[in-house]
Amino acid sequence: MVLRLLGRIGRRQSSIFSSPYLPVTPLVQPQHMYLSKQSTRSYASEMRKSAFEDRIRRLIRNDIQYELDRSPLTQLVPKFKSFSIDERTGEQWIRLNKEFSDNEEIKLEVTMFQVSTPPAKDGDVTTNNDQELYISMVIDIFKDEKSGILEFVCNVWPDSIEIDKVFMRDQDGMTGKPYLGPPFDDLDDELQTSLYDFLEARGINDELAVFLHKCMQHKSKNEYIRWMGSIESFVSRKK
Numbered sequence: 001m002v003l004r005l006l007g008r009i010g011r012r013q014s015s016i017f018s019s020p021y022l023p024v025t026p027l028v029q030p031q032h033m034y035l036s037k038q039s040t041r042s043y044a045s046e047m048r049k050s051a052f053e054d055r056i057r058r059l060i061r062n063d064i065q066y067e068l069d070r071s072p073l074t075q076l077v078p079k080f081k082s083f084s085i086d087e088r089t090g091e092q093w094i095r096l097n098k099e100f101s102d103n104e105e106i107k108l109e110v111t112m113f114q115v116s117t118p119p120a121k122d123g124d125v126t127t128n129n130d131q132e133l134y135i136s137m138v139i140d141i142f143k144d145e146k147s148g149i150l151e152f153v154c155n156v157w158p159d160s161i162e163i164d165k166v167f168m169r170d171q172d173g174m175t176g177k178p179y180l181g182p183p184f185d186d187l188d189d190e191l192q193t194s195l196y197d198f199l200e201a202r203g204i205n206d207e208l209a210v211f212l213h214k215c216m217q218h219k220s221k222n223e224y225i226r227w228m229g230s231i232e233s234f235v236s237r238k239k
Contacts, residue, residue: 053235060232074218080211100202103143111136156209
């Protein structure tokens with residue numbers, strides 16, 4: 001009797017678990033559900049990307065407009081006194097050239113602004129108001145192919161030119177590590193004055209320093225706006 005009952009229960013359990021009408025949860029979701037979720041994620045990602053790009057473009061355009069409202073873009077003059085000026089868009093340099101006497105050529109290469117921060121005194125804090133803009137300038141003076149090049153390395157302040165180094169070099173360029181002479185300030189005072197007079201006679205003076213600072217103010221602004229525009233153009237570009 002007991003065995004017959006156990007057999008019935010076993011048959012019932014077997015019948016229940018093998019029934020074709022039991023709901024079965026699929027282990028793999030249907031393909032269309034997966035694609036729908038993927039599409040939603042892709043759409044959300046594109047929306048975030050578009051919002052970031054729109055913000056970048058808006059900030060750039062606002063900054064460009066602010067600079068233009070302060071002052072318009074200007075074109076650099078082609079000459080200053082006897083110097084001809086070569087200014088190329090996208091470069092950090094301005095080049096000036098002139099002929100001096102019958103056998104002398106002068107070339108100047110001038111960089112964009114750099115910042116000088118004077119050393120803080122004991123107990124003092126250096127602020128932005130203490131910083132001063134200056135320009136680095138390299139002066140090359142040629143006479144003939146045999147005489148080499150007399151080169152000056154200078155700092156151009158808003159109203160003056162300061163010689164940092166003076167040395168001779170070959171026209172073919174430098175090889176190795178040549179001797180560049182002592183620091184300029186270590187030279188005899190009379191020799192220092194004579195070298196400044198030497199440059200002054202060639203139009204490299206305080207008046208040129210003032211002009212170069214004005215030039216670089218305009219070039220810095222033009223290059224900044226061009227740079228911002230190139231970034232805005234890249235961000236806006238579509239595949």
